[in-house]
Amino acid sequence: MAVTVRIIRALGLAMLLTVTAFAVPVGAVELGDAKAGEQLFRVCKSCHRVGEGAENAVGPHLNRIFGRVAGSVEGFRYSEGLVRAGADGLVWDADNLDIYLENPKNLVSKTRMNFAGMPDPADRSHVLAYLRAFSDKPSNIPEAAPTATATDHDLDPAILAIVGDPDYGEYLSGECLTCHQKSGANEGIPSITGWPKADFVVAMHAYKKELRPHPVMRMIAGRLSDEEIAGLAAYFEGLD
């Protein structure tokens, strides 16, 4: 059954490629509307960066995602599931990226990618078109100009510049570790270990300002000072 679904999906994408191929210059292939994909990619930006100079954040950077072996970006700590998938030969292409975007856990069990999924095939094709603009594989897709930077927040740079005390962060982490696991295990409650400091600080301040919805995190972040958040960020960034 699962195989059948995958074949149908692959056929669907192949048809899409065939149809859209007529509309673009010879030698290039588009999956959807990259402009629309850029808009849709906003939901991905809280975790992923793409574009010139893009670095790993909560998730790995997505430059040259097409043709990349799963779990292979240097310096990013993947879930065991994704590493295993790469070792098993998973290479990101339009087909399996489409399935992954629809629901990450459908393709890679125990992935840490906590994303509910993008149910609309058209939306996924737009996002893939956008991402493909940042891939040099296949080689007929040129690198696009840089567009993505981590500017999806309005946090005071002075807050981001606070150097946190990891020892104080370790003490404060006791409150986090009733729910989050130090090992980075990710079952029902997301992992917070190994986050880049800036992402951690931005996320906690988003809870503090009640921009992010989760009530427990609003409560916890709501009474932490800027220095305490910086301390926690420093501590959790340093965990393997």
Add this chain to the structure above:
Amino acid sequence: MSLSRRSILKGAAAGAVLTAAPMVMGANHGKPKVVVVGGGAGGATVARYLAKDSKGALDVTLVEPTRTYYTCFFSNLYLGGFRTLDSIAHSYGKLASEYGINVVHDWAVGVDRDKKTVALAGGGSVPYDRLVLSPGIDFVEGSVPGWDISAQNKMPHAYKAGSQTELLKAQVDSMREGGVFVMVAPPNPYRCPPGPYERVSMVAHVLKAKNPKAKILIFDPKDKFSKQGLFQEGWEARYPGMVDWLDASFTGPLQEARPDSMEVVVGGEVTKADVVNVIPAQKAGRIAELAGVTDEKGWAPVVPATMQSRMDENIHVLGDATNQGDMPKSGFAANSQAKVAANAIRGALTGSKVFPAKFSNTCWSLIDTDNGVKVGAAYEATPEKIAKTSGFISQTGEDAALRKQTFEESLGWYSGITTDMFG
């Protein structure tokens, strides 16, 4: 005649026996000694944090009679068939092997506050510089007339997880068709405020599948209960016509439980039941009373910033046993208090920096498959009590996806807190 290796060892062993009477455990090697009594959410956590954070500077002994600890939290999910009993069972092995905690499986039967020793049922005595009592709850004798622990196999309480939980599940699973399940709910304060009502939900879940004509009656001395709106909405939607919550203002008071005839007498009316779950009134675990740190209501008053007993600065009390203010008696709360106490104790005994106390709590409850709800709050230490500063609760009418996410979150929390307790 030359001494053989075996005879030397035998002689050494005999000498050890002689010099060990009376036995004093936990040779201190000059280190400050902390003894923790009770290996639940408060005790296991404080022992682990003391050992972990002091990096060997403290001699930590944990006294806990059971070798396998079954968490009360999630025991209702076992009743509902959502968890196995094995999945809520935990050993103390890592606390001993990875953290160097001296785990003593024995009952603490007395505390000599002048000599600063804890007496054990096995005859030993453990010295301490600081003592942490985290004994959980005991039942108030006579609070349910006609019922005592000699009747608990007929009318289980199942409010300390393990064999009682297995028994109650077996009774629910084998109820006669169309039978009656009665819960005698406890008065305030008691362990896990939403616990009885999550239990009702889990029993209803089982009965809906196996025995849909069965009824559940809750005789409750309280006129309201935790997450009431959420539970009642859930019962009406998921188990229509099965659950009746009857508070004392409607029925009159509970007068008697009759385990031999499986009856309860409430407001002069006799109700015959097939399963009766009696959850009596509660007080601090017995050792707190024996240590002389409980008040007239049976709970142990504490200094909020350190969790020290108000009656003895060398004793800290955690979790359900405490009279501390606004925090509920929950595993999460005990775990939270344990970290504050560990920080204070380490500071007092080793001179390490003491950080400000922060407390928090969240309680998840499962109503039906993939239908979880939660309530929680943050607290601060004031001179008078642990005071609530903010809180939240799930809303009635939430969509199925959010309820599913809440349940999945509770699974993550279970993994998190048990790792935090046992390593």
